[in-house]
Amino acid sequence: MTHLAELLEQFEENATKLGATVHWARDAAEHNEIVYGLLRDHDVKKLVKSKSMLTEECHLNPFLEKHGIEVTDTDLGEWLVQLREEAPSHIVMPAIHIRKEEVGELFHTVLGTEKGASDPKYLAEAARNALRQKFMAADAGLTGVNFAIAETGGFVVCTNEGNADLGVSLPKLHIACMGIEKMIPKPEHLGVMLRLLARSATGQPITTYSSHFHGPRPGAELHIVLVDNGRSNLLASKEFHRSLNCIRCGACMNTCPVYRRSGGHSYGTTVPGPIGSILAPARDAEEHSTLPYACSLCGSCTDVCPVKIDLHHQLLTWRREIALQGYVSLDKTVPMKLAAALFRRPWLFRLAGRVARAVVPWLPRFMLYNPLNPWGRQRELPEFPRESFQQAYARRQKSSERGS
Amino acid sequence: MSSRDTILKAIRNSQREATPLPTLEQNWLRFDDPVAHFTTVLQSVGGKCIRVSSTTEIDEQLNLFPQFESASVRTSAVEGVGKPTVNIDSINDPHELENIDFAVLEGQIAVAENGAVWVTDKTLKHRVLYFIAQHLALVVRTSSVVNNMHEAYRQLSFESPRFGAFVSGPSKTADIEQSLVIGAHGPRSHIVFLVDDES
Ligand code: SF4
Numbered sequence: 243m244t245h246l247a248e249l250l251e252q253f254e255e256n257a258t259k260l261g262a263t264v265h266w267a268r269d270a271a272e273h274n275e276i277v278y279g280l281l282r283d284h285d286v287k288k289l290v291k292s293k294s295m296l297t298e299e300c301h302l303n304p305f306l307e308k309h310g311i312e313v314t315d316t317d318l319g320e321w322l323v324q325l326r327e328e329a330p331s332h333i334v335m336p337a338i339h340i341r342k343e344e345v346g347e348l349f350h351t352v353l354g355t356e357k358g359a360s361d362p363k364y365l366a367e368a369a370r371n372a373l374r375q376k377f378m379a380a381d382a383g384l385t386g387v388n389f390a391i392a393e394t395g396g397f398v399v400c401t402n403e404g405n406a407d408l409g410v411s412l413p414k415l416h417i418a419c420m421g422i423e424k425m426i427p428k429p430e431h432l433g434v435m436l437r438l439l440a441r442s443a444t445g446q447p448i449t450t451y452s453s454h455f456h457g458p459r460p461g462a463e464l465h466i467v468l469v470d471n472g473r474s475n476l477l478a479s480k481e482f483h484r485s486l487n488c489i490r491c492g493a494c495m496n497t498c499p500v501y502r503r504s505g506g507h508s509y510g511t512t513v514p515g516p517i518g519s520i521l522a523p524a525r526d527a528e529e530h531s532t533l534p535y536a537c538s539l540c541g542s543c544t545d546v547c548p549v550k551i552d553l554h555h556q557l558l559t560w561r562r563e564i565a566l567q568g569y570v571s572l573d574k575t576v577p578m579k580l581a582a583a584l585f586r587r588p589w590l591f592r593l594a595g596r597v598a599r600a601v602v603p604w605l606p607r608f609m610l611y612n613p614l615n616p617w618g619r620q621r622e623l624p625e626f627p628r629e630s631f632q633q634a635y636a637r638r639q640k641s642s643e644r645g646s
Numbered sequence: 647m648s649s650r651d652t653i654l655k656a657i658r659n660s661q662r663e664a665t666p667l668p669t670l671e672q673n674w675l676r677f678d679d680p681v682a683h684f685t686t687v688l689q690s691v692g693g694k695c696i697r698v699s700s701t702t703e704i705d706e707q708l709n710l711f712p713q714f715e716s717a718s719v720r721t722s723a724v725e726g727v728g729k730p731t732v733n734i735d736s737i738n739d740p741h742e743l744e745n746i747d748f749a750v751l752e753g754q755i756a757v758a759e760n761g762a763v764w765v766t767d768k769t770l771k772h773r774v775l776y777f778i779a780q781h782l783a784l785v786v787r788t789s790s791v792v793n794n795m796h797e798a799y800r801q802l803s804f805e806s807p808r809f810g811a812f813v814s815g816p817s818k819t820a821d822i823e824q825s826l827v828i829g830a831h832g833p834r835s836h837i838v839f840l841v842d843d844e845s
Binding site: 244245246247250251260261266267268272316317318319322335336337338340341342345362363365366367370373374377378391394396402403404405407408411412422427429430431432433434436437440444446447448449450451452453454455456457458459468470474475477478479483 | 648649650652653654656657659660662663665667670687690691740741744757759760761762767772773774776777778794795796798799800802804805806807808809810811812813814815816817818819820821822823824825827829830831832833
């Protein structure tokens with residue numbers, strides 16, 4: 243990362259030498275315009291895409307559809323999500339939130355498969371046949387990029403389904419979209435990276451297809467779009483620049499207790515989970531100000547991350563940052579201040595405890611369970627003990643002294 | 647300023663102290679019997695490895711596979727193997743390869759670490775064959791088996807425009823409720839023949 247500018251220049255030079263065209267996009271809008279421009283110039287009506295979280299981040303699909311281009315996501319999971327008009331809920335398994343019965347229903351409506359079918363093999367077969375026709379009919383293929391190699395000007399795309407290769411080996415136009423952080427210096431580094439990615443993502447020793455593209459196919463064109471979209475800002479940040487090392491393996495979300503309970507959609511961002519909660523506020527701290535607070539700081543993500551991003555520390559740092567920028571809402575700051583005042587004065591704390599124990603059990607319900615207490619919406623307060631821990635401890639000490 | 651220069655400038659402005667490149671000279675994973683390890687790993691990812699002494703034995707082995715027996719459209723890039731019905735070089739539009747049932751193609755390097763085989767379009771006119779055939783068999787020299795990815799990359803060069811891929815087993819998906827299904831978009835079966843004969 244500390245040589246990123248040189249690596250990008252070197253990549254551009256070498257890729258161009260191999261016959262590819264390199265484009266640069268500052269943000270999502272520019273990226274979408276470049277892709278659309280290419281498709282328009284080549285008179286493309288039907289585009290097949292393979293997994294690309296970047297185009298998801300840029301909201302490319304709706305943009306192209308508005309211009310009358312048919313876009314098909316060919317990764318089975320992404321296609322399911324697309325057919326349901328949803329967003330992916332996981333970066334490696336986009337459709338992890340859909341049950342097989344729901345897939346059966348969906349295919350019954352869209353593909354005319356048997357009603358009530360839920361056998362994954364049968365359903366995957368139906369999808370295979372439907373998507374084959376899409377591959378055959380496509381005028382262009384678009385892929386993401388897992389790693390780009392500065393020294394050779396090539397890039398690597400990893401899939402298990404073989405969809406990226408089918409998508410770009412048939413039509414005459416291949417567009418590859420990548421964030422600028424995907425650079426690695428030399429091809430030999432792939433030996434390590436491919437191993438890390440597959441192991442941490444799915445536990446395989448290597449992804450089934452790791453395809454290395456160097457220049458266009460004879461008689462075809464290859465365009466590479468390098469996208470910044472907030473990444474250079476992130477690089478400038480002292481605290482968060484390491485999050486750019488992310489290889490999007492998904493291990494941190496698989497292990498995250500909060501992600502596992504709430505699922506990917508609740509984050510409202512393209513990349514969910516721990517890493518998503520760091521990347522999203524970097525783009526818009528106000529809109530995503532609550533994400534870093536959802537974390538329990540258990541640190542499990544930091545343990546599993548194959549590229550050693552200190553995820554939970556960065557989440558904690560974001561909390562401070564968001565507080566400094568003033569995006570923490572009053573219902574959090576006011577009680578926090580009160581609590582701080584209370585905890586700083588032991589006598590007050592003891593007094594408050596005594597009063598609460600005496601008074602709260604006698605309070606009418608409307609005073610305890612009202613809009614000021616969202617916690618109580620689905621929960622009941624536990625029964626109050628008669629004495630505090632301190633009192634109980636003192637009593638125990640005394641009685642044991644007497645006993646000895 | 648162009649977007650290119652804006653981006654590069656932004657990156658340069660934020661450049662911190664350079665980290666040196668880590669060295670890859672390490673004692674990477676090695677196996678007592680790389681061929682045996684390759685065979686086991688390939689099996690674990692849904693493929694099959696068969697060792698033969700010369701290419702003339704391959705057809706005999708292929709006949710034992712129902713997917714080969716019943717294949718009506720076959721193609722091959724290996725001399726005298728695979729009973730081809732279609733000649734790859736006579737086809738110009740790759741779309742015409744849609745109906746290939748069985749393809750026998752060459753592989754350059756086999757990696758014991760992960761069961762992957764390196765394939766390229768150096769001598770193959772349509773690279774889509776690796777992905778579009780319903781069933782795939784790859785023919786690799788036994789002497790090209792390496793221990794790990796680092797040994798493999800040491801042999802590869804990327805100077806001319808070319809496509810290459812590590813392929814490890816048949817295509818697969820686990821996108822429907824995480825149940826593994828073999829045969830997603832690409833081949834439904836994957837056999838690797840290791841040939842001892844060097845000629
Ligand atoms: S932050 Fe680490 S664990 Fe999470 S997706 Fe990125 S590389 Fe994987």
